[in-house]
Amino acid sequence: MKKKISVIGSGFSSLAASCYLAKAGYDVTIYEKNHTIGGRARQLHKEGFTFDIGPTWYWMPDVFERFFNDFGTSSKNFYQLEKLSPAYKVYFGNNDTITIDDNLQAICNTFENIEKGSGAKLKRFIESAQSNYDIAIKDLVYRPGDSILELITPQTALKVNQFFSTITKDVKSTFKDGRLQQILEFPVLFLGAKPSNTPSFYNFMNYADFGLGTWHPVGGMYKVVEAMHQLAVSLGVKIKTNSNVEQIITNGNVAKGILVNGESIESDFVLSGADYHFTETLLPNTLRQYSEKYWKSRVFAPSSLLFYVAFDKKIDNVEHHSLFFDVPFDKHAEEIYDTKNWPEAPLFYASFPSKTDHSFAPQGKEAAIFLIPIAIDLEDTPQLREKYFDMIISRLEKITQQSVKNSIIFKESFCVNDFKEEYNSYGGNAYGLANILTQTAFLRPKIKSKKVHNLFFTGQLTVPGPGVPPSLISGKIVSEKIIKETKL
Known part of the structure; x- marks a missing residue:
C-alpha cells in the first residue's frame, strides 16, 4: 500500500515536493487554507x-x-517565456536613469559610458559571479542543510575568503559611481538581506541578473503555478482548497496526521510548506524545535507594502520592471533591518506588466504593481497605506514627468496584516529568513523535525532560502530526504 503524505500549503515548494513524491510512488494530498493554490503567488x-x-x-x-x-x-510545454528587453530601468531622479539591457555586452557598454574602465571591470565581476553561480545553484543549494561539511568542496575551498567579505565591500572597491554600485547591490535584495551583511560569494545573483537575464511568462507568474498544478495532478496529487489545517496530530513524538476543518486525516508523513513558525504552533509546546526567543533573534527578510493599481491610460517613461532609487539606499535598508521603522523616504519598485503583456489590462489602459520593502511586524493601518501610496505616486509623477493620480480607476493594497492573515506569515514577512552567513545552509531551520518523527518542512524559512527558484529547489530537497528515509 502507498505511504500517505499530507502536505500543508500549496506554494511553489509544496507543489514541487508533491510532484517528486507522487512520482516516487507516494499517495500525496495537498491542503490549502485559501480558495486558490499557489501560496504567495496568486x-x-x-x-x-x-x-x-x-x-x-x-x-x-x-x-x-x-x-x-x-x-x-x-517549461515550454506549459507556458511561453519572453526575455524582457530591456530587463529593467532604474530611476535615480529627474532625467537621471540607467537602463539595463538584455545582454551583458550592452550592459558593459552602459557601465563604460558612465564610468571609464568600468565595462572591463564588470566583465571580470560577472565572470566571478558566474563561477559562483555554477558552484552554488548547480550544486550546493540542492543539499539538505544537515552539516557544514556540505559546504566544504574543492571549489568552495578556493573561495573561502568570499565568505568573509561582503557584496558592498567588493562593489564599492571596484566601482566608484554610486549609481552603478546600487545597481550591483540590488539583486542581493532578492536574498532578503542588506548587501553590507551578505557574503561576497552571493554575487552569483549578479550573474542571474546580467548573465541569465530577466524573463516574463506570458500571462504572468501564476502561469508557473498553473503548470505545476497540471503536472502534479497528472502525477496523481490530490489538492484540496479551503482546507484549514488546525493541528498536527501526534502519538507520542510521531506525526500521525492532521486536523483539517475539524476532520482528522490519517497520514504516514506530514510535510509543511506553510510558514515554519506557524507550523510548529500546530504542535504541543514540548514538540516544537524552535522557541519564540529563537524566532525573535532571527534576521528576517522584509515585509512589503504592495499596491495593485488600474490606470485608464498608458503610463509613459516606464518599463515593465522599474526601480526607483531616487532616495538614499543605505537609509532605507537601515530602517528595514536595524531601526525597524516605517521608512521616511522609501525606495520602491514598480511593475507595469501590461507594457509587454496585453493580457494584463484592457487596450489603452495600464496595470501597475508598486512594492515598498519594509520591516516586519510594523503597525499597519489604512492611513499609513494611503500616506505611502501618495508619497510614491507623487515621486513617480515628478520623475517620469506626467500626471497619473487622476487616471486611477481603482487600487488595492496588501501589507503586514494581510501577510499574517492570508499566509500565517511570521511578523508578516514576505520573503522568509534573510540569507546572511549565520543563516545559511545548515544554520537554517531544519527540513526534518528533530522532535517529531515523520514531520518535514519545506519553503523559504528552511533551505535553501527566499525566492521562487530556491522554493522549487527546497521541494526537491525535502522530497529526496523523505524518499531516502523511508526507502520505498
Missing part, C-alpha cells in the same frame, strides 16, 4: 485587469527548466 482579477499579487520577477530560468526536466518535460 492573481487579482478585477474589471478586466490582472495583477500578480506575489512574485513578479522570473530569474534563473535554468532552475525552472531543471524542475520540469526531472519529469521528462519542459
Whole structure:
C-alpha cells in the first residue's frame, strides 16, 4: 500500500515536493487554507485587469527548466517565456536613469559610458559571479542543510575568503559611481538581506541578473503555478482548497496526521510548506524545535507594502520592471533591518506588466504593481497605506514627468496584516529568513523535525532560502530526504 503524505500549503515548494513524491510512488494530498493554490503567488482579477499579487520577477530560468526536466518535460510545454528587453530601468531622479539591457555586452557598454574602465571591470565581476553561480545553484543549494561539511568542496575551498567579505565591500572597491554600485547591490535584495551583511560569494545573483537575464511568462507568474498544478495532478496529487489545517496530530513524538476543518486525516508523513513558525504552533509546546526567543533573534527578510493599481491610460517613461532609487539606499535598508521603522523616504519598485503583456489590462489602459520593502511586524493601518501610496505616486509623477493620480480607476493594497492573515506569515514577512552567513545552509531551520518523527518542512524559512527558484529547489530537497528515509 502507498505511504500517505499530507502536505500543508500549496506554494511553489509544496507543489514541487508533491510532484517528486507522487512520482516516487507516494499517495500525496495537498491542503490549502485559501480558495486558490499557489501560496504567495496568486492573481487579482478585477474589471478586466490582472495583477500578480506575489512574485513578479522570473530569474534563473535554468532552475525552472531543471524542475520540469526531472519529469521528462519542459517549461515550454506549459507556458511561453519572453526575455524582457530591456530587463529593467532604474530611476535615480529627474532625467537621471540607467537602463539595463538584455545582454551583458550592452550592459558593459552602459557601465563604460558612465564610468571609464568600468565595462572591463564588470566583465571580470560577472565572470566571478558566474563561477559562483555554477558552484552554488548547480550544486550546493540542492543539499539538505544537515552539516557544514556540505559546504566544504574543492571549489568552495578556493573561495573561502568570499565568505568573509561582503557584496558592498567588493562593489564599492571596484566601482566608484554610486549609481552603478546600487545597481550591483540590488539583486542581493532578492536574498532578503542588506548587501553590507551578505557574503561576497552571493554575487552569483549578479550573474542571474546580467548573465541569465530577466524573463516574463506570458500571462504572468501564476502561469508557473498553473503548470505545476497540471503536472502534479497528472502525477496523481490530490489538492484540496479551503482546507484549514488546525493541528498536527501526534502519538507520542510521531506525526500521525492532521486536523483539517475539524476532520482528522490519517497520514504516514506530514510535510509543511506553510510558514515554519506557524507550523510548529500546530504542535504541543514540548514538540516544537524552535522557541519564540529563537524566532525573535532571527534576521528576517522584509515585509512589503504592495499596491495593485488600474490606470485608464498608458503610463509613459516606464518599463515593465522599474526601480526607483531616487532616495538614499543605505537609509532605507537601515530602517528595514536595524531601526525597524516605517521608512521616511522609501525606495520602491514598480511593475507595469501590461507594457509587454496585453493580457494584463484592457487596450489603452495600464496595470501597475508598486512594492515598498519594509520591516516586519510594523503597525499597519489604512492611513499609513494611503500616506505611502501618495508619497510614491507623487515621486513617480515628478520623475517620469506626467500626471497619473487622476487616471486611477481603482487600487488595492496588501501589507503586514494581510501577510499574517492570508499566509500565517511570521511578523508578516514576505520573503522568509534573510540569507546572511549565520543563516545559511545548515544554520537554517531544519527540513526534518528533530522532535517529531515523520514531520518535514519545506519553503523559504528552511533551505535553501527566499525566492521562487530556491522554493522549487527546497521541494526537491525535502522530497529526496523523505524518499531516502523511508526507502520505498
